[in-house]
Amino acid sequence: MAVLSSTHIGMLNELNAINTIAAISNVKYVYQREVKSGIKSGQIISLGDEGQISIDKLLQSKTKVMIYSAFSGEFSQQKKLDKLGIISIPNYDWRETTPLGKADWLLLFGYLTDKQKQAKERIARLNTLYSLGIIEGKKIKNNEIFLLGNQMGDYWYAPAGESYQAILLKDAGINYLYSNTKGTGSLALPMEQVIKDAEKATIWLNPGFKSKKEILLSNPKATFLTVFQKGKIYCYSANMNNFWENSTIQPHWFLHDLHEIKANTATNENLYFYKSVE
Amino acid sequence: MKNTKRLNWFLIGSMVIFPLMAYFHLSIGEIQINFSDLKNSIFSYDAQNTAQLLAHEFRFPRLIMACVAGAGLSLAGMLMQTLFNNPLAGPYVLGVNSGASLMVAISLLTGIQFFGTNLGLISAALIGAFAAGMLMMSVTSFLKSQVSLLLVGLMFGSFTSAIVSFLEVSSKAEQLKSFTLWSMGSLQNVLLEQIPLILFFFLIGIVLSALIVKPLNLLVIGENAASLLGIKIQQTRIVILVITALLTGLITAFCGPIAFVGLAVPNITRILLKTQNHSQLILGNLIIGSTFLVACDTFIQYLESSVQLPINVLTSLIGAPFVIIVLIRRTK
Numbered sequence: 001m002a003v004l005s006s007t008h009i010g011m012l013n014e015l016n017a018i019n020t021i022a023a024i025s026n027v028k029y030v031y032q033r034e035v036k037s038g039i040k041s042g043q044i045i046s047l048g049d050e051g052q053i054s055i056d057k058l059l060q061s062k063t064k065v066m067i068y069s070a071f072s073g074e075f076s077q078q079k080k081l082d083k084l085g086i087i088s089i090p091n092y093d094w095r096e097t098t099p100l101g102k103a104d105w106l107l108l109f110g111y112l113t114d115k116q117k118q119a120k121e122r123i124a125r126l127n128t129l130y131s132l133g134i135i136e137g138k139k140i141k142n143n144e145i146f147l148l149g150n151q152m153g154d155y156w157y158a159p160a161g162e163s164y165q166a167i168l169l170k171d172a173g174i175n176y177l178y179s180n181t182k183g184t185g186s187l188a189l190p191m192e193q194v195i196k197d198a199e200k201a202t203i204w205l206n207p208g209f210k211s212k213k214e215i216l217l218s219n220p221k222a223t224f225l226t227v228f229q230k231g232k233i234y235c236y237s238a239n240m241n242n243f244w245e246n247s248t249i250q251p252h253w254f255l256h257d258l259h260e261i262k263a264n265t266a267t268n269e270n271l272y273f274y275k276s277v278e
Numbered sequence: 279m280k281n282t283k284r285l286n287w288f289l290i291g292s293m294v295i296f297p298l299m300a301y302f303h304l305s306i307g308e309i310q311i312n313f314s315d316l317k318n319s320i321f322s323y324d325a326q327n328t329a330q331l332l333a334h335e336f337r338f339p340r341l342i343m344a345c346v347a348g349a350g351l352s353l354a355g356m357l358m359q360t361l362f363n364n365p366l367a368g369p370y371v372l373g374v375n376s377g378a379s380l381m382v383a384i385s386l387l388t389g390i391q392f393f394g395t396n397l398g399l400i401s402a403a404l405i406g407a408f409a410a411g412m413l414m415m416s417v418t419s420f421l422k423s424q425v426s427l428l429l430v431g432l433m434f435g436s437f438t439s440a441i442v443s444f445l446e447v448s449s450k451a452e453q454l455k456s457f458t459l460w461s462m463g464s465l466q467n468v469l470l471e472q473i474p475l476i477l478f479f480f481l482i483g484i485v486l487s488a489l490i491v492k493p494l495n496l497l498v499i500g501e502n503a504a505s506l507l508g509i510k511i512q513q514t515r516i517v518i519l520v521i522t523a524l525l526t527g528l529i530t531a532f533c534g535p536i537a538f539v540g541l542a543v544p545n546i547t548r549i550l551l552k553t554q555n556h557s558q559l560i561l562g563n564l565i566i567g568s569t570f571l572v573a574c575d576t577f578i579q580y581l582e583s584s585v586q587l588p589i590n591v592l593t594s595l596i597g598a599p600f601v602i603i604v605l606i607r608r609t610k
Contacts, residue, residue, distance in 0.1 A: 049447075153462030154578075155586050188586045190579075191466060192332050193308045199328065208455065218459045220469050224335055240451060 001112060002058060002066040004050045006244035007093060009035055011106050014122055014249045017113040023061035025050050031241035055080055065112060067091050097184050099168050099251035100130055106249060126252065130171070133255035137173035140263045146176050147194070147201040147227055150208050151219040155188040165206075168251070172258035177201055195224055202231040203261060205274075210237045212277060234261055238275035247273060281553050288551060292565045299569055303344070303576040304337045308583060311337065335470055343468045344575045345568035346480050347533050348543070350525040352567025353487060355540030356547070356559055357518045360494050362418065365548075365604055366428055368541030369407070369526040373434035375537075377410020378403040378530035379461070380438040386457040387442075387449040404527035410434065411519045463534030463590040465575055476532060483525045487560050490517050494556035536571075536590055538597020543567045545604055 002023035003009060009032050012018055018034045027039050027046040038044035045061040047053035050068060055077060058066070063086060068075050070090035075081065081088050089112075093105035103126050110119025146169065149158035159165035160183030161176075169176040177198060181187055189197075204227040209215045212233070215222050222228050236243040247254055253272040260266040261274065268275050305311050311329050318324070319333035355368040362372070369375050385402040417430050446454055468476065487494075493514040496504035505511050529536065547562040574592050581587060 152459055153588055154464045154466055190308045190582055192336050195332065195336075196309055196328050209452065214452065214456075218456050220467055221336065224331065237452070 002063040004068040007248045010245035010249045011109045015115045022063045031245045102248045129252040133252045134171050145201040147198045147204045156194045157186045160187050201227045204233045233277035234274040236273040243273045299572050307579045339468050339470045343465045344571045347529045348567040348571025349564040351540040352543035352563040354522040354525040356544035356563045361518045370537050372414050372431040373410045374407050374526045376435040376438040377406040378527050381406025383442040387445040387453045400531040403531035407527035408523035411523050479528045483521050486521045491556045498554045537594045542597045542600045
């Protein structure tokens with residue numbers, strides 16, 4: 001099959017079904033070593049970005065089924081695929097608003113690889129691990145305020161209070177600055193408001209950059225945030241491919257990272273996705 | 279006599295409207311800042327006071343940047359309109375912005391160390407703006423129609439966009455992110471400590487413009503006639519090009535691309551002042567340009583709680599219909 005999102009690779013890896021992958025979108029976004037070496041040896045074909053995949057290469061890969069993310073509705077080359085007899089299936093895991101809801105999409109890959117039993121067992125196991133993670137989080141008595149997001153253009157974008165990210169933070173027992181806001185998408189806030197609201201924030205997550213220098217280059221006013229001056233900053237940008245491949249299917253890893261950060265015991269070695277931004 | 283009276287009324291009006299607009303710009307927003315905090319943020323600044331911090335580090339630099347960007351782009355637009363003898367000329371339409379954007383794209387998307395600094399970014403934008411201006415000027419000698427010139431500007435814009443798209447595809451995620459953020463355009467990213475540098479280059483642009491008022495006034499009657507009256511055309515062209523590149527490059531580097539201001543404001547100024555005297559036009563463009571962009575940004579701040587509107591979107595929404603109106607009027 002062809003999978004056009006890094007998340008799909010993570011899901012197939014969870015089912016030990018990497019060998020079913022015949023094609024992927026762009027090699028630039030791959031973390032899995034097995035997939036990388038498959039591309040090197042020619043067993044797996046790189047098709048290009050999701051919106052502009054090469055149909056010739058898709059045919060060359062002898063793909064029967066193609067999974068895509070459908071961010072913009074129907075696949076752009078749907079009619080061509082229909083004529084070629086290639087089945088295309090949209091994967092809407094990104095529309096889910098809860099971490100476990102996203103992980104449930106493993107079942108789709110279970111059916112496609114004839115490993116539905118294994119998929120159901122994995123999902124049950126993930127539910128248990130995640131629930132245990134929530135309990136663990138409650139034991140950490142630390143109420144530091146977390147700020148999320150960064151400025152893009154004229155506004156600061158942060159997860160709204162009912163979004164997937166905010167739910168994950170809530171499950172980790174984290175005191176998120178905008179947890180009481182409405183909406184499942186993003187909040188767009190003036191930077192001035194964030195400066196005022198975040199006066200007491202001590203931890204900043206997901207600025208989208210690996211270093212403070214990079215943050216300042218894109219958002220020079222970040223220097224006025226108390227958390228930038230005195231707090232701690234963490235981001236998963238250090239290895240984005242790892243994050244996109246594994247964060248959906250291993251939500252308990254995500255919880256683990258958040259717990260370590262919350263408990264002030266985080267080091268770059270004991271975190272799965274996050275790294276300290278210096 | 280009539281013109282002097284008009285100019286006097288214009289100056290009196292500006293003295294009332296601009297300070298009012300500037301005060302609104304400073305005080306409104308999601309967080310309202312009162313007059314006392316605004317005053318204290320200048321005369322007895324206390325960084326621990328959030329309202330004063332916001333005024334000192336956010337509102338004042340943003341206001342100054344809006345004034346410089348509006349005034350600078352309008353002045354650059356006026357100079358290009360006089361040089362090309364075309365009311366539809368402007369740094370955005372003639373590709374000067376595109377040249378600056380292309381060089382910024384090259385600097386941000388290729389990861390060359392020097393360009394990762396503020397100085398590098400400004401240099402890149404200046405080089406790009408100047409090269410694009412030179413290109414457009416050399417093309418004019420081959421073109422007879424003014425519409426052809428605009429089409430060349432349009433084509434140059436498409437050409438640079440294609441190169442930028444190519445660079446985007448082959449760049450790293452972080453580089454792409456930095457460029458995307460820059461290309462959104464913003465008046466907010468400028469820091470207080472960068473203001474002296476910006477004002478320095480901006481003032482150079484104004485002084486150079488003031489020095490070529492006489493050649494500018496004579497260029498209105500055509501290059502040949504101006505040449506017969508002793509104007510050194512080639513020298514004047516280069517000075518205009520240097521000023522345009524300096525102002526456009528400076529503003530593009532700090533604010534990203536801002537469309538249509540350089541085209542619309544010089545036309546509005548001509549309509550209001552009804553003069554071809556460039557000393558009056560320069561003053562008019564500086565005042566109207568800064569007031570226009572401050573008003574746009576104030577409007578954006580006012581709407582902030584309900585609609586998020588980037589500055590470039592608002593100027594395009596106002597500027598694009600204006601271009602169509604000017605085109606229709608010229609066709610008639």
